[in-house]
Amino acid sequence: MEKFDVHILGCGSALPTTRHFPTSQIVNLRDKLFMIDCGEGTQVQFRRSKLKFSRLNHIFISHLHGDHCFGLPGLISTFGMLGRTAELCIHAHQDMSKYLDPILDYFCQHLPYKVTLIPFETKKPELIYEDRSLMITTIPLKHRIPCCGFLFEEKAERNHINREMIDFYQIPIYQMNRIKNGENFITPDGDIIPNSRLTFPANPPRKYAYCSDTIYNQKIIEQIQGVDLLFHEATFTQSDLPRAKETYHTTARQAAQIALAANVKKLLLGHFSARYEDDLIFLQEAKEIFLKCQLASEGLYINV
Incomplete structure (x- = not known):
């Protein structure tokens, strides 16, 4: 079976801690690398993963909160110092240009490669990437600003x-x-x-769904039905449900309810709030609803 792995570079939320980096992941499909979100410290974690920088050509940003995109300028600059020549495509909401363009104009005027912003909408599912073996579609989410997750779908192989x-x-x-x-x-x-x-018969195609910052949202269930692996934010526990609603986030229990309703094969919890000193509280809460779940952690990689 071909390689289809998810590497966790960071799984914390807005406030960095000594335990967690802000959000970032790498999806490795047949040695093509796709980055999801790029919080502070991403390039350091990328190096620690021992994955090859040269195999990353597409970055997908779920939304424009700093813990999901503050690592981009540093990563782009580092690629330039390494002599990169291949185009780097950044898939994000159109407002990304307001943030990134001034920084690139000031700090990265003479990059040896092209940085291309490919905007997408966040209100309905949209196919935003396709090649011979993979399709990537947006998953509309509900957050304080435009936000979406991403569905990675392997294409069916021939017999x-x-x-x-x-x-x-x-x-x-x-x-x-x-x-x-x-x-x-x-x-x-x-x-x-x-x-x-x-x-x-060929192996059935595999699916990975990434659902970042969102309030509890049952509308995503149909789109992620039966995926092999679901990453879903679990910023809070149920004891802080009012805070979760106020900030448009999800509790671990609610993430498990989504996984159960969508009949996913495995749930991966992440985006943990810094207010909790022990991440096991998230796992314990989720397992009351959905047993096949696991906590994200820096350095973890999972085969889809």
């Missing part, structure tokens, strides 16, 4: 060839693509060999 059967029926090479695409084989004598005898 795998059963080499023994191919050799047995002496099927010519030029027929291989048709067989992979699901066609039967007709022998010179007119016998029909069903495709199911000639191939093995």
Whole structure:
């Protein structure tokens, strides 16, 4: 099975602590790297992950609060000092230009590569990236400012060839693509060999959903239904529910309720408030609702 990993660079919320960095993640799909959010300290954590800077060409920013984007200028500058030449695409709300353009004009006037802002809307799902193996779609969220999560969907692979059967029926090479695409084989004598005898089914495509800052929002359930891994913010515990509502955040219990309703395979909790000294309180609360959950932590990586 091809590589599809999520690396946690930071999982804290607005106030950095000695335990957590602000939010940032790397999705590694077949050695293509995609960054989600870029809080302070992201490039340091990126180095610690031992992932290759040169394989990162796309950064996705969920919203324009500092704990999700203050690390961008430093990372962009570092790429320049490393002699990067490949274009860097930043996918974000259109207001990103108001923040980033003046900084780049002042500090990064002579970058050896191009930084391109690709804006997206946050009110409805939108396909914002696609290649041969992956689609990335926005997940509209409810926060104090425009905000969205991201759904990473692996594209379905073609069936795998059963080499023994191919050799047995002496099927010519030029027929291989048709067989992979699901066609039967007709022998010179007119016998029909069903495709199911000639191939093995491909692995089902995997899905990863990232839901950053949001108030409890049942509208996302349909879009994230059945994903292999869901990252959902859990800034507060249920004892601080009034504060969660006031700041448009979610409790660990509410994140678990979303995971249960969406029938996800695994829940990853993050974006922890600095007011709590022990993260286990989040896990204990969530597991009362949804057992298959785990706490995010810096340096953690999970295979989707």
